[in-house]
Amino acid sequence: MTDLVTLSIEDATTLSRDILRATGLSERQCEAVTRVIVRAQQDDCHSHGLYRLLGCVHSVATGRINKSAEPRVVDLAPSIVKVDADRGFSSLAYEHGIGPTLDKARVQGMAALAINNCHHFSALWPEVEPLARQGFAALALTPSHSWVAPAGGTRPVFGTNPIAFAWPRAEADPFVFDFATSATARGEIELHRRAGTDIAPGLAVDASGDATTDPAAALEGAMLTFGGHKGSALSAMVELLGGILIGDMLSLESKAADAGAGATPLHGELIVVFDPAVFLGGALKDNLHRAETLFGAILSQGARLPSQRRFEARRNALRNGMRIPRKLHAELLQLLPEPAFAG
């Protein structure tokens, strides 16, 4: 017996869907949430993979998620689509809004998708990577709960406030990055707490504002941003564009609204889409080819592109299935409505 359990994509999909169904979540939400969770697991993004189901189930149990949410799409302006997620999970709202947004980008050259009133739980790369595979460049950002202190401060103001970007490549996986503007992801600290291991120095302060490597103390105190005042500035930008500009909650407000329930944060998200075909016209192909000069210069010196590890994990998962800790698998099975095959 190993400490890992291997699941096929079909196994993981069924497991996720059945767990979510058991919460009473609408079929369409179960499907949309499952799609991003399985994609994360298959890319070996453990903190956004099947592990995240624990948080989703808890979120539904708090009563804060609208289990039968019906996203409403509004054509706000020639370059802006708004989707009200109706207090459901973000994934279904994204799926409703992204088509009209791409249609606008193809005409206007660029367009924004503002998702409001959504419970966001996923990584952002599953939202931008597919756009790059369709030829678009895309930037996504979203606040979360106020867990992160600004540079020069010790008390939480910002969320982990991820920024993701994707760029299309003609004959390779897209260039994709997705990172928290906090020095680490909150999910990573939670995994350390579960594993009983220390976090690295420089990531967080405790409730008194003193540096700590204890994950539990960090979760009670404040995380720090990456890159000092520059990361802090970017995190503020995420609050302004992904919160204020779209008329949705700041991380401070979202945390207050949660009132200790520990549900996935309720707030908004902004996705900005650029259509290189409009920017470049007949010069599109030559320019996409020219971008390979950049990627080649990075790779040829032994440096890596962001997401490279993720794409390798995906190819491996498609061949060999994905592995999750046996302990997590057992916890997930507990969430099923009836005894199930333990794998």
Next chain:
Amino acid sequence: MTDLVTLSIEDATTLSRDILRATGLSERQCEAVTRVIVRAQQDDCHSHGLYRLLGCVHSVATGRINKSAEPRVVDLAPSIVKVDADRGFSSLAYEHGIGPTLDKARVQGMAALAINNCHHFSALWPEVEPLARQGFAALALTPSHSWVAPAGGTRPVFGTNPIAFAWPRAEADPFVFDFATSATARGEIELHRRAGTDIAPGLAVDASGDATTDPAAALEGAMLTFGGHKGSALSAMVELLGGILIGDMLSLESKAADAGAGATPLHGELIVVFDPAVFLGGALKDNLHRAETLFGAILSQGARLPSQRRFEARRNALRNGMRIPRKLHAELLQLLPEPAFAG
């Protein structure tokens, strides 16, 4: 005699204009370049202030700047304005293109200004801050010359690749940041070299790829990005959006095109403008007010907002003039066509 010379805004403006005129640069370019240089000096941004005139004069002397450049504005798509800077300095092209871009943003909700074929020498905040003072949010980015190694590498690929952002505040200076995605600005390393002082550790490697604090060795080797792989990812995004997307040069290409002449980089710039009035409609005022919760939470714990020091310097300069090193002032006077009042 102090080591500083105090100049009024009028003094600095006249000095800059006269120095640029002496190079044969067209009157309109002299005016546009002088505006941004004096604004930087007045905000005590030394590396982009009057010091930068040395670089501008050298750039014109290399013959690479089109002294009589006439920017051409193209209405590329409903949300895209392009300006061909005609190989002149960026400032005049920006001034031509920004009005039509704001007009588009007011209708579409957002718009992009792509400046091509420009010699860029200024900070980016002078381009985005005025937009926030008119009620817009704006994001600007531009490549430079390949001086910066990607995370995990040791050889230059990226430029210093600044990102700037500005957000309007109803009753305060806008929220504005502008930072190099390199760990420091190249201008700062040059100032250390001039001053004969070491740079901090972690900013650069020498030509062999080894860490260095010697500014001359750093200038020969490669600078590093801020924030490890996250800063490196952002820097790549600047190359893609501020280079490939707008059909203009990568930092690698711009450096190669310079061929050792040491002129200000010739390439492009992307500015993305969001109109909060379109995004928010009747809820604009309430949301701008709500953003003050964020700024208050930062300031109330003793942390600072980016640009705060700059705005304080500006207020001081408006009252008391600006101070530049006497040595720099003497160098600048040498660039005047005839003996001038030495201040």
